[in-house]
Amino acid sequence: MRIRIVALCAPGFLLPAIGAAQPQVTDLAPIIVSASRDAEPAADAPASVSVITRDDIERTQPQSVLDLLRTQAGIDVSSNGGLGSFSSVFLRGAESDQVLVLIDGVRAASSTAGLFSFQQLNPAQIERIEIVRGPRSTLYGSDAIGGVIQIFTRKLDGPSASIEGGSYDTYRAQAGYGGGSDTVRYSVNGAYVDSDGFSASNEDAGEFVFDPDDDGYDEASVTASLDATLSERANLSVNGWRSDGKLELDQGLTDTRNSTIGLNLDFDTLPGWQQSFGFGYARDDQATDFSGFFSSAETDRVTFNWQNELSLGAAHQLTLGADYYRDAGLYADDFSAYDQDANDIGVYANMRSTFGRNDVQLGLRYDEHSEFGGHTTGQLALGRQLTESLRGFAAFGTAFRAPSLNDLFFPNFSNPEL
Incomplete structure (x- = not known):
């Protein structure tokens, strides 16, 4: 078990001795799944890819996931306050609702809004983050215009615990355990953060927006996973995440609850043919009381995926699949309300081929959205290994974003003709 108290500095003097006692390890290129929806070395992906590992997180000790993302090329982060405040992430100039965010x-x-609450993620519960820049609608459908950010939750091996404290009366705690056998592995990881924060208002901005109290934040979250080997050819994985946060705004209060659960069944159908069936559920609830004006939004999303990976010889990999998701949203405030839903179904194909030192990736997808209609997207990428340590690539792709439920149905501001 590791107990870490940030205020103590003595352990830092032990690091050189500990490092000297460890054998030299050769760093290997990380294996990613977000660029092509199947496993491949990051160095071989014909796309601009970055991977933030658990080692990176331990080394940098970020206050939030936003601290990790803002260090990456092509990403801009905007926040309107301190810890837990509303934030936006822009990838290659694309708006926040034009970047696809996946959790496991x-x-x-x-x-409803088409945005993800990055402030709800706790770095203590993250194993790695994969960032793929550029259009990826051919593989993922709607929203992947600027790219894809996929967060993988942490799976513990044994006990883990930490306690931290810092400025603005900020305290963090994390505790979890992971274990199991050769055929079944499980992990549970809980985290809590509490901060008095600071006032983000400008005292010169006027009485309406200025409130000298601090913008406090507290958040409790948990992740859990189960991985089971069902047979020599079949594997089951279940991953879940839940976060409840409360942000004290000037003249207001916001409660946010986020959760995801994913189930994947992978099996080898025949030699060279792997199938996977996936189910996902995500929920995002938010309630705000601002100077007596109350509003709430309750949204959920159900997704299904069927994917086939076919090895057509050593140099060719064909991926075929189909996606379905259904969005449902309920919004209400003191003057208006709506309760609506929409759905999308997509089919896709992606071929990766290697010819000596050259790689080619070609993909095509068709989506049919219940409100937005049909859209076809495609991508072509060419890569070449120039030297042993240098690789070049060029890529072209198209992408789209289907309107969110707010875009379609928000009272007095929506456009049902989108």
Whole structure:
């Protein structure tokens, strides 16, 4: 078990001795799944890819996931306050609702606003983050215009615990345990953060927006996973995440609850043919009381995926699949309300081929959205290994974003003709 108290500095003097006692390890290129929806070395992906590992998180000790993302090329982060405040992430200039966010493979953005609450993620519960820049609608459908950010939750091996404290009366705690056997592994990881925060208002901005009290934040979250080997050819994985946060705004209060659960069944159908069936559920609830004006939004999303990976010889990999998701949203305030839903079904194909030092990736997809209609997207990527340590690629792709439920149905501001 590791107990870490940030205020103590003595353990830092032990690091050189500990490092000297460890054998030299050769870093291997990380294996990613977000660029092509199947496993491949990050160095071989014909796309601009970054991976934030658990080692990176331990080394940098970020206050939030936003601290990790803002260090990456092509990403801009905007926050309107301190810890837990509303934030936006822009990838390659695309708006926040034009970046697909996945948690353990599950679409995590709100169905109403189309945005994801990055501030709800706790770095203590993250194993790695994969960032793929550029259009990816051919593989994922709607929203993947600027790219894809996929967060993988942490799976513990044994006990883990930490306690931290810092400025603005900020305290963090994390505790979890992971174990199992050769055929069944499980992990549970809980985290809590509490901060008095600071006032983000400008005292010169006027009485209406200025409130000298601090913008406090507290959040409790838990992740859980179960991985089971059902047979020599079949594996089952279940991953879940839940976060409840409360943010004290100037003249207001916001409660946010987010959760995702994903289930995947993978099996080898025949030699060279792997199938996977996936189910995902995401929920995003938010209630705000601002100077007596109350509003609430309750959204959920159900997703299904069927994917086939076919090895056509050593140099060719064909991926065929189909996606379905249904969005449902309920919004209400003191003057208006709506309760609506929409759905999308998509089919896709992606071929990756290697010819000596050259790689080619070609993909095509068709989506049919219940409100937005049909859309066809495609991508072509060419890569070449120039030297042993240098690789070049060029890529072209198209992408789209289907309107969110707010875009379609929000009272007095929506456009049902989208």
